[in-house]
Amino acid sequence: MKVLNYCKVFIISLFLFSACGETKPASAEQSKGVSTMTSEISVQIGEHRFELFLLNNETALEFKKILPLKIRMIELNGNEKYSYLTKPLPASPKNITEIKTGDLMLFSDDCLVLFYKDFKTSYRYTPIGRLRNPQKLSEILGKDSVEISFISQGSNNALSPE
Numbered sequence: 251m252k253v254l255n256y257c258k259v260f261i262i263s264l265f266l267f268s269a270c271g272e273t274k275p276a277s278a279e280q281s282k283g284v285s286t287m288t289s290e291i292s293v294q295i296g297e298h299r300f301e302l303f304l305l306n307n308e309t310a311l312e313f314k315k316i317l318p319l320k321i322r323m324i325e326l327n328g329n330e331k332y333s334y335l336t337k338p339l340p341a342s343p344k345n346i347t348e349i350k351t352g353d354l355m356l357f358s359d360d361c362l363v364l365f366y367k368d369f370k371t372s373y374r375y376t377p378i379g380r381l382r383n384p385q386k387l388s389e390i391l392g393k394d395s396v397e398i399s400f401i402s403q404g405s406n407n408a409l410s411p412e
Contacts, residue, residue: 290403303381309356309376313339323362323397323398329365331363331366331395332364335362343376348370352364352365352380359376363375
């Protein structure tokens with residue numbers, strides 16, 4: 251009987267110690283539910299070029315498929331530029347509480363929005379990606395409508411002159 255009790259204690263100890271194994275803490279992005287970003291898109295605004303990091307989601311993948319894209323983006327609220335796309339993209343709107351400069355998002359399923367100032371919001375957007383080093387984006391975009399080109403890097407997707 252004593253041996254049987256020792257065996258039970260031994261087996262229970264194995265389970266307990268195996269549950270105490272070292273685990274890696276989630277990164278800040280993982281804990282917020284943000285997927286990994288990859289740099290795949292070049293964004294041309296006048297003479298300025300930015301690198302766009304796409305999220306790993308269905309909307310970003312479908313956005314990439316419609317490139318190259320040259321669109322006129324309209325000023326709104328002193329913090330964003332928007333343009334309606336010719337066809338809708340798959341949307342998975344989320345409650346985005348804080349917008350960051352350089353965020354590229356989809357409003358509804360056909361409105362592309364590029365934010366150039368940080369602010370808090372209660373609107374729902376589908377995140378697509380974020381510009382790298384967007385510090386002077388507000389100056390570059392100005393207060394009026396602006397033409398922006400999105401070009402897939404590493405491909406022959408050059409825009410033809412209009």
